[in-house]
Amino acid sequence: MKRMEIGEIVDGLRKAGFSCEFRGSDDCSIEGFSDPASYLPGTAVWLGATRYLKLDESEWNQVTLLFARPDMEGAEKFPSVLYCEDPRNAFMFVVESCVERKPCLGIHPAAVVSDEAVLGAGVSVGAGSVVEAGVSIGDGTVVQENAVIHSGTVIGSNCRIMDGVCIGNDGFGFRRNDEGGWTRLPHLGRVVIGDDVEIGDCSNVDKGTFKDTVVGNGTKIDALCHVGHNVQIGRDCLLTYTEIGGNAVIGDRCVFVSSCVKNRIVIGSDVYAGIGSVVIKDLPDGVECFGNPARIVKKGR
Template sequence: MSHCIADIAAALGAEFAGNGALMVRGAAEPQQAGPDDLALAVNPKYADGLAQGGARAALLWPGADWQTLGLQAAIFAPRGRLAMAGLTRMLDPGPAIAPGIHPMSVIDPTAQIGAGAAIGPFVTIGAGVILGTNARIASHVSIAEGAQIGPEALILQGARVGARVQIGARVIIQPGAVIGADGFSFVTPEKSGVEEIRETLGQRDEIRAQSWTRIHSLGAVSIGDDVEIGANVCIDRGTIRDTRIGNGTKLDNLVHIGHNVQVGDDCLLCGQVGVAGSARIGNRVVLAGQCGVNDNIFIGDDVICGGATKVFTNAPAGRVLLGYPAVKLETHVEMQKALRRLPRLAAKVAAIEKVIQKS
């Protein structure tokens, strides 16, 4: 599908210059763009790439001299990445899931399938499932009994939705995600070694045999509207109450959310983040890649944690954290500066020791 420059600019709420009727079929990096592509050069540092490619039109930074760059048309983006969000939405055809129900899928007769739903092959839908209007379900998805899927949801290949899970409107679930597996909950008849060292901070009077008894998961998972869940994400069901993911929250690939966890609205959890059971995360929290959150703690609204931060205690709202264990960003920077100075400090101490020994 082709789009003219004027229509793209209107959709992005941006200004354009030059030939607004010029048609483009896709987007490309400047040096790889052909005559039918819109080159993405939203920063002056990408200008040299335009000369290497063959684009006739480009998405440029405000004030760019598009004619000197050899273009026939240009769209000006005050906020480049935001413009790219709108542009990619226009150009993305989405997954090819035919309307209706594929004959090779199995749907329980008690399930309610909303109008306009599209269900691919090898999908299984259990008893009492409610599937919202215009929901799209790709191949090899399984949706267990009693689950509710909101309107306009998109569940991609091989995802698993457990029993009684509730998923809101316009949710996107990437391939391989598992929503509603049992929580990792076990207990010992006697006080376990883990409980003992938590109380004593490492001291153990006796090491003895112990065995684990399963605590079953009676809760489910509740996911709000406009949530996105990455590939191979795992969200465990709650023990009694539901594990909850708030509206607008985005989970990257390989994120693990433990049982009973409560995640607020508009959070961003990046790849390989792990949140242990019963932790509570406020609204608009950002956890960068490989962050870890201890069980039973609270992270306040608007907290930002840098990559690989490990949070073991409550974090107040608005705090910026980094490190293992997590400390304030400015404290972590000072600690790292001091750490780099240690070899020189050790050499100075050694020199002082030699002087003292000779005296």
């Protein structure tokens, strides 16, 4: 990346609505960004607390630019500090402004896209991916390599479907037959995905039986997640390494960390399920839960 002067950084943040104040040398400039655990000279870093920076205090003067809250203890010991009420988002905004946007790659020659699929403007489909008949994909959505989008799936605009994702296949539904074995249930529903959704590598979202499986606008699903048939997920949720059983209903702005949600569970909005949670009962709005089975440990998030 090109070297950025502190004046350029501050101006860009203020124009974007960030409240910030710089203390340090006027000739401060950066040529990259660092993780606190492996700081690189000449770069910027953000800290919620100095304990996250893997440098001795005697080495803090090597940090070219620190993003920090005004009340962060120890910040005054760094040579150049950009004080922000929200230093993480301010830092990420600057990082994003330096990232070169990849141009739309269109449809790769090794992709298979049905003539009966409807693709919006600027859609990209990577090598080895399959988009079946009856699929609708909104403007600016990127389908990466080796994904499969089954018939009837609706994907909104500006989504990112990563490698190996499967959307719209039959769910895991069976009934006992007269011989005591299992007969697969028909799945006549669809998957409907909103705008600005991300689905990580090798995750899958099953279509509904008689109603649609729905993923709301802005929701982000990490790699190796499973969303069962008829599930309803609200807006702006985060799922990481999580399994959602069929017919579960999840509200808006929920976070699930390496969790498992039983089928037919109803979960409110603003719920946080911590690592390893096994949710077997309904949860109201605004609670945090942990454990197996999951127990509410905090109310009023």
